[in-house]
Amino acid sequence: MSDKKRLKNLPRLNSDKEAEDFVDSADLSEFDLSGFRPVNFEFENKSATISMRLPESQLALIKAEAKKRGMPYQRFIREMIQRGMKALHP
Secondary structure, three states, X not given: OOOOOOOEOOXXXXXXXXXXXXXXXXXXXXXXXXXXXXXXXXXXXXXXOOOXXXXXXXXXXXXXXXXXXXXXXXXXXXXXXXXXXXXXXX
């Protein structure tokens, strides 16, 4: 028998609230975190559409940064808008 304790799999969490509750109450040392990677949750329905003009160079920078972060560029733009709004209205 191995001395290494068998680690549990992380549960599937479907909202920020579920994740917060889990982290607040769980002993994370009991879970296998080897495959864990941070994820940005976007649960709210995206029902509004906008169109905007940008210089090609700015869009290229946005796409490059999004790729570096491993996310779609439109999600990256939404995240930047959200961060800007939070800075304006903390």
